Structure formats: C-alpha cells, structure tokens
Amino acid sequence: MTRKGERDSCLRGNDGGYAAPAIRYTLAPSDSLLGRAVNSPPEPLISVLLPTYNERENVAALAPAILDVLRSAPCEVIVVDDASPDGTAAAVRRMAAADPRVRLVERSGKRGLAGAVFAGAREARGRFVAVMDADRSHDPEELPDMLARAADGYDVVIGSRYVEGSAFLGQPFLRRLISRLLNAAARTLLLLPYNDVLTGYAVCRRELLAEPRTRYSSPGFKWLLELLSTRRGLSVYEWPIVFHDRQAGFSKASALEALRLGALCVRLAAWRCLHRG
Numbered sequence: 020m021t022r023k024g025e026r027d028s029c030l031r032g033n034d035g036g037y038a039a040p041a042i043r044y045t046l047a048p049s050d051s052l053l054g055r056a057v058n059s060p061p062e063p064l065i066s067v068l069l070p071t072y073n074e075r076e077n078v079a080a081l082a083p084a085i086l087d088v089l090r091s092a093p094c095e096v097i098v099v100d101d102a103s104p105d106g107t108a109a110a111v112r113r114m115a116a117a118d119p120r121v122r123l124v125e126r127s128g129k130r131g132l133a134g135a136v137f138a139g140a141r142e143a144r145g146r147f148v149a150v151m152d153a154d155r156s157h158d159p160e161e162l163p164d165m166l167a168r169a170a171d172g173y174d175v176v177i178g179s180r181y182v183e184g185s186a187f188l189g190q191p192f193l194r195r196l197i198s199r200l201l202n203a204a205a206r207t208l209l210l211l212p213y214n215d216v217l218t219g220y221a222v223c224r225r226e227l228l229a230e231p232r233t234r235y236s237s238p239g240f241k242w243l244l245e246l247l248s249t250r251r252g253l254s255v256y257e258w259p260i261v262f263h264d265r266q267a268g269f270s271k272a273s274a275l276e277a278l279r280l281g282a283l284c285v286r287l288a289a290w291r292c293l294h295r296g
C-alpha cells in the first residue's frame with residue numbers, strides 16, 4: 020500500500036477512456052474541502068447512509084467514528100434499519116437522542132439493502148450522500164477524500180476494491196474470488212468500463228439515489244450497479260479503498276444474492292436496450 024494521499028487513482032468516463040491515470044495529493048484534500056464546508060448553508064453537506072440489519076454492535080462504533088472523521092463538515096448519519104431483531108434501532112435511537120446529526124429511518128421487516136439505500140437517500144438532506152456497509156468493512160477515514168472528489172464535480176466516487184492502491188484485509192480467499200468473478204461478469208454483461216461495480220462504498224450527488232431511474236435492485240444488494248447502468252454520461256472516479264472483513268455480527272450475503280445479481284443484470288440490460296439513444 021502506498022500512503023494515504025499519495026495513491027494513484029484511475030478516472031473514467033462512460034466512454035471508457037482513462038482521463039487522468041495518476042492523481043497525487045500533497046496535502047489532505049479534506050482540509051480545504053471541510054474549510055469551505057464550514058461557511059456553507061446549515062443544511063448538511065453530506066449525508067452518510069448506513070443500511071443495517073442486525074448491526075447493533077457495529078453501528079454503535081461506526082456512527083461516532085464517521086461523525087469524528089467529518090467533524091468539521093455539516094453532516095448527518097442516517098441509519099436505515101429493517102426491524103433488526105438484535106435491537107439495532109434502539110441503539111441508534113439512543114445515539115440520535117444524544118446527537119441530532121444521527122437519524123434513524125425504520126422500515127418494517129427485512130426488505131433489502133438497496134431499497135434501504137434508496138429510502139435513506141429520500142430522507143437525506145445533504146448535497147452529497149455516502150453509502151457504506153454498517154459492518155465496519157468500509158473505513159470512514161476514506162470519506163473526506165471521496166467527498167473531496169465529489170465536491171470537485173464527479174457524479175459518482177466509487178470506493179473501489181479493484182484499482183491500484185486497493186487492498187483486502189482479512190476476507191477469506193474464496194469470498195474474494197467469488198466477489199471478483201461476479202464483478203467481472205456484471206461489468207462485462209452491462210458493458211461498464213469501471214473496475215468495481217458492486218462495491219457498497221460510494222459517494223454521489225443525493226438526487227442520483229433519491230430519484231433513481233429504476234428500482235430493480237431494491238430487494239438485493241447492488242444499488243451501485245443499477246445507478247451506473249441507468250444513468251448516461253456520469254463522470255466517475257474510482258478511489259482505492261482498503262476493504263476489511265466484517266468486525267462483528269453475521270453476513271447477510273447468500274447464494275440468493277448471486278441469483279438476484281444475474282436477474283438484475285438481465286433486467287438492466289433490457290432497460291438499457293429500451294432506453295438507448
């Protein structure tokens with residue numbers, strides 16, 4: 020791994036061409052961005068969306084960590100919980116009572132990660148939304164850099180696991196292999212020129228998720244694939260992330276998700292054919 024702020028990143032538009040293969044930072048980009056943010060209107064600059072199902076322990080650690088990283092920026096953390104039996108919502112309610120930047124959106128029953136992301140984006144007030152897994156796989160320390168790229172004008176900043184400078188910590192080899200193969204299949208089938216189209220970590224303008232073109236991914240996980248497939252002319256930046264294995268609790272990923280992904284690819288391909296031109 021190269022040091023934070025010195026990593027090469029790749030930048031691609033929908034035409035598939037590399038626009039800026041190497042970007043080098045000499046100062047923490049967050050400083051200038053957050054300095055600007057302090058003078059911006061009172062509405063949050065960024066809303067961080069955390070979809071949760073049985074993540075009480077993780078979210079209790081992650082939400083304060085996010086607020087700490089973004090402490091100089093107007094921000095909010097919106098937890099979208101699907102009636103987790105482990106009491107995730109009660110834990111978030113306690114945090115929200117102590118800090119108005121924490122908000123809870125509750126849905127009745129487990130209805131899917133992507134649907135939770137769309138629901139959270141509708142409630143969000145920030146100019147930008149960030150989406151992260153709540154299981155602490157995604158490091159909040161990446162947020163200021165990703166937000167800085169979005170504030171620079173990129174429509175979507177992908178927290179990418181597959182560009183130079185990305186790394187995996189602790190995930191079993193087989194999980195990584197399956198994830199990589201599914202990612203390759205999805206980007207090939209949908210002719211997407213990005214390296215990671217299935218990550219759960221990204222920053223984008225709020226309206227891209229609050230007003231999605233389709234909601235085919237709602238019952239499953241792959242909201243980013245849907246966003247990238249249904250919007251034309253997006254400028255996309257892939258920021259390399261370090262992906263950690265979940266810190267506590269149990270995975271909700273299953274073979275069903277792979278089947279859902281196949282069906283989603285077919286539906287999105289059909290949608291793109293219908294909306295060509």
Ligand SMILES: Nc1nc2c(ncn2[C@@H]2O[C@H](COP(=O)(O)OP(=O)(O)OP(=O)(O)O)[C@@H](O)[C@H]2O)c(=O)[nH]1
Pocket residue numbers: 069070071072073074099100101129130131132135151152153154156219265269270271272
């Ligand atoms: N609201 C909501 N959140 C969900 C649902 N399914 C998963 N999540 C959350 O989405 C995030 C990703 O789910 P994970 O279980 O970590 O899936 P994964 O990262 O593919 O699997 P692991 O690598 O094993 O952790 C976590 O924050 C989950 O709590 C759901 O149906 N509703």
Ligand SMILES: [Mg+2]
Pocket residue numbers: 152154156265
């Ligand atoms: Mg996870």
